[in-house]
Amino acid sequence: MDEVKNINKTNFAEEFVDATEELVLNMGPQHPSTHGVLRVILKLHHEKVVDLDCDIGYLHRGVEKISETLSYKLAAPYMDRLDYISAVSNNLAYIETIEKLAGVEVPKKAQYIRVILTELARISSHLLWLATHALDIGAMTVFLYCFREREEILNIFEMVTGARLTTNAFRIGGLPQDVPEGFEKAVKDFCEILPGRISEYEALLTKNRIWLARTKNVGVISPEDAIAIGLTGPSLRGSGVKWDLRKAHPYESYNEFEFDIPTGENGDTYDRYLVRLEEMRQARRIILQAIDGIPEGDFTAKVPKVLKPPKGEVYHSIEAPKGELGFYVISDGSTKPYRVKIKGPSFYNLQALKKMCLGHYVADVVAIIGTLDIVLGEIDR
Amino acid sequence: MAEEKNKNDSLEKGKAPRKPPKKEEVNLYEEIKDFDTFTKVKEKFADIVLDGKRIREQHIFYIKNENILDFFKYLRDEEKYDMLADLTAIDYPDREKRFAILYNIYSFKKLERLLVRMDIADGEEVETVSEIWPSANWPEREVYDMFGIKFKNHPDLRRILLPEDWKTHPLRKDFDVKNRDQDWMERHLGIREDVNSGEVK
Amino acid sequence: MRMKELVSKVLFVDLIKGLSVTFKSMVSHAVTEQYPKERSKIYERFRGEPRMAVDENGKTKCIACNLCAMNCPVGCITVEAERDPETKKRVLTRYVFDMQRCLFCGFCEEICPVNCIQLTTDYEMSQYDRKDFVLELNELEKGMEKIKYKK
Ligand code: SF4
Numbered sequence: 001m002d003e004v005k006n007i008n009k010t011n012f013a014e015e016f017v018d019a020t021e022e023l024v025l026n027m028g029p030q031h032p033s034t035h036g037v038l039r040v041i042l043k044l045h046h047e048k049v050v051d052l053d054c055d056i057g058y059l060h061r062g063v064e065k066i067s068e069t070l071s072y073k074l075a076a077p078y079m080d081r082l083d084y085i086s087a088v089s090n091n092l093a094y095i096e097t098i099e100k101l102a103g104v105e106v107p108k109k110a111q112y113i114r115v116i117l118t119e120l121a122r123i124s125s126h127l128l129w130l131a132t133h134a135l136d137i138g139a140m141t142v143f144l145y146c147f148r149e150r151e152e153i154l155n156i157f158e159m160v161t162g163a164r165l166t167t168n169a170f171r172i173g174g175l176p177q178d179v180p181e182g183f184e185k186a187v188k189d190f191c192e193i194l195p196g197r198i199s200e201y202e203a204l205l206t207k208n209r210i211w212l213a214r215t216k217n218v219g220v221i222s223p224e225d226a227i228a229i230g231l232t233g234p235s236l237r238g239s240g241v242k243w244d245l246r247k248a249h250p251y252e253s254y255n256e257f258e259f260d261i262p263t264g265e266n267g268d269t270y271d272r273y274l275v276r277l278e279e280m281r282q283a284r285r286i287i288l289q290a291i292d293g294i295p296e297g298d299f300t301a302k303v304p305k306v307l308k309p310p311k312g313e314v315y316h317s318i319e320a321p322k323g324e325l326g327f328y329v330i331s332d333g334s335t336k337p338y339r340v341k342i343k344g345p346s347f348y349n350l351q352a353l354k355k356m357c358l359g360h361y362v363a364d365v366v367a368i369i370g371t372l373d374i375v376l377g378e379i380d381r
Numbered sequence: 382m383a384e385e386k387n388k389n390d391s392l393e394k395g396k397a398p399r400k401p402p403k404k405e406e407v408n409l410y411e412e413i414k415d416f417d418t419f420t421k422v423k424e425k426f427a428d429i430v431l432d433g434k435r436i437r438e439q440h441i442f443y444i445k446n447e448n449i450l451d452f453f454k455y456l457r458d459e460e461k462y463d464m465l466a467d468l469t470a471i472d473y474p475d476r477e478k479r480f481a482i483l484y485n486i487y488s489f490k491k492l493e494r495l496l497v498r499m500d501i502a503d504g505e506e507v508e509t510v511s512e513i514w515p516s517a518n519w520p521e522r523e524v525y526d527m528f529g530i531k532f533k534n535h536p537d538l539r540r541i542l543l544p545e546d547w548k549t550h551p552l553r554k555d556f557d558v559k560n561r562d563q564d565w566m567e568r569h570l571g572i573r574e575d576v577n578s579g580e581v582k
Numbered sequence: 583m584r585m586k587e588l589v590s591k592v593l594f595v596d597l598i599k600g601l602s603v604t605f606k607s608m609v610s611h612a613v614t615e616q617y618p619k620e621r622s623k624i625y626e627r628f629r630g631e632p633r634m635a636v637d638e639n640g641k642t643k644c645i646a647c648n649l650c651a652m653n654c655p656v657g658c659i660t661v662e663a664e665r666d667p668e669t670k671k672r673v674l675t676r677y678v679f680d681m682q683r684c685l686f687c688g689f690c691e692e693i694c695p696v697n698c699i700q701l702t703t704d705y706e707m708s709q710y711d712r713k714d715f716v717l718e719l720n721e722l723e724k725g726m727e728k729i730k731y732k733k
């Protein structure tokens with residue numbers, strides 16, 4: 001009886017505010033907009049994020065440990081499964097690291113084809129990013145359109161490498177086999193349709209008032225903060241830092257191609273969106289230059305069947321679609337690596353989530369996770 | 382068993398006739414020449430910086446686990462190595478100082494990468510660098526998770542990839558799938574494996 | 583400038599522009615496939631269901647060299663062989679391919695000296711039972727038994 005009286009006495013509004021002073025909300029790991037199995041524990045004040053913690057590791061497969069038990073060649077298919085959206089780039093980074101360690105010179109022809117395939121992978125990764133990012137924010141149409149174009153790229157991958165997603169595209173020393181007939185035509189056809197399709201997305205999104213409201217001034221990060229927290233890739237360039245490993249430390253034949261590095265100004269979600277769209281166009285530019293200039297020659301170098309790199313350690317990184325993807329490999333002179341460390345861009349990019357989300361609404365968290373373009377296969381390794 | 386045998390004799394068969402000529406050991410490590418930063422830090426931090434090497438155009442510094450914060454602060458502020466690109470550890474169970482910690486820092490001004498390696502013994506604590514480079518927060522947690530190396534003054538030193546109540550440190554060389562945490566699996570998944578046959582009970 | 587923005591906002595220019603794209607694709611041809619009836623084109627290099635080749639006499643081509651098993655990252659191939667006392671050749675006695683673990687990386691196909699193990703372009707590999715994924719030599723030669731879904 002007393003309790004009832006008490007309830008009657010209390011001011012409900014005040015009580016309510018007190019009760020929602022801090023609310024802990026669990027987002028994920030099965031939330032569709034966390035792009036995998038990311039669990040974000042949000043501490044909310046009303047609808048604003050005051051604190052945030054990421055729980056990762058649901059997809060931990062121990063790739064680093066597995067590759068210690070396999071020979072250099074056999075670990076490569078596992079690397080495809082890190083960032084499964086752009087398996088080709090992962091494969092390239094790993095293979096290049098081993099080549100650098102063992103001192104293998106790759107023929108020019110193989111390099112050009114590698115460039116074409118990795119740039120296609122970049123476009124496909126950005127398309128998938130745009131699709132899911134737009135879907136998170138509520139633009140369903142873009143999702144379907146992007147998958148339509150991505151399909152074309154996957155067809156090219158299937159034609160060249162034999163698989164659509166986990167391509168296992170390269171071997172130490174070059175390519176497993178020469179490109180098939182019709183490759184050039186398929187790539188050129190795709191490059192033909194791409195600009196029109198990108199302007200379709202732009203027509204749907206760039207000036208759209210809902211899109212602007214959801215992305216402008218959301219998740220702003222200054223260039224200094226971005227560098228300090230270790231952001232790389234388009235997320236860093238969105239803040240205005242003009243840094244691209246393809247230009248800064250050219251690998252393969254990237255120094256022979258002309259392309260620009262798009263950068264943003266405000267470092268918000270909208271700028272990162274523009275940067276990625278422009279990157280797709282630049283990737284197309286590189287592909288067109290490369291496909292016209294594929295030199296004659298071998299598609300693979302002579303590599304011993306049992307590869308034993310000399311003792312040593314090498315860190316090599318490439319500009320993957322999501323940022324700097326590096327491999328640190330230590331060889332002890334045997335057929336198996338002593339240690340393989342994978343520096344996945346998403347792992348470092350996700351660290352910025354806290355910084356970017358504080359003070360924003362819950363709904364913006366979804367947009368910010370989308371704009372960071374994370375893939376959990378690589379974060380958890 | 383039969384498979385094992387096959388493997389062995391096919392190996393012998395394949396290898397015996399064409400034994401590769403004994404190759405000379407290639408030494409990839411070179412001495413550092415004309416690297417400004419190295420001369421400077423060698424002078425300034427003579428007691429910390431032990432050595433410097435160059436391997437495949439990449440500079441590696443070897444340091445001691447003493448006053449590393451000053452050293453890294455100097456690298457960040459004076460030498461402009463403004464990003465910590467990666468941080469990891471390597472396990473050498475045979476060595477006296479069992480672990481090596483590897484800092485991979487990058488300078489956007491100079492477009493230069495620098496590896497800094499530090500040997501530490503098992504159980505030795507390392508000062509965290511997450512004050513200097515905030516990006517070190519998660520990688521340090523990962524190193525703690527995978528190797529069991531503790532970082533002093535770390536803001537939030539918990540396991541990151543593995544569950545909080547997991548016991549072993551899997552990237553140590555003496556870890557094997559066979560000694561994974563069976564108690565944990567029983568507690569959370571309700572299964573227990575026979576470590577030898579891999580059967581699940 | 584501000585005036586122009588305001589006018590376009592009031593007139594819903596941005597939305598109309600977007601909708602025009604949607605309407606355009608409404609009248610263009612469909613890009614989807616009606617899967618079981620229509621099948622997409624599979625390229626020659628596709629790595630799908632494993633198959634073991636046979637020679638003219640219907641015998642297996644495999645020479646039991648074990649290279650495929652050694653070059654498999656996950657170890658899903660088991661080769662058992664015996665030495666024939668007369669010809670001193672190794673004869674295959676059992677070949678097991680565990681498809682559940684296969685990565686479809688294609689290393690086995692690449693390394694096989696007689697082109698015996700091949701990854702074909704068949705992609706319909708679903709089964710109702712896990713043990714049906716472990717293929718023995720005769721299944722590998724014929725191809726997997728396909729389960730037809732009946733209503
Ligand atoms: S495709 Fe790869 S994983 Fe599958 S059996 Fe062959 S080598 Fe093994």
Ligand code: SF4
Binds near residue numbers: 651
């Ligand atoms: S590599 Fe070919 S020939 Fe050798 S065991 Fe395998 S299938 Fe048989």
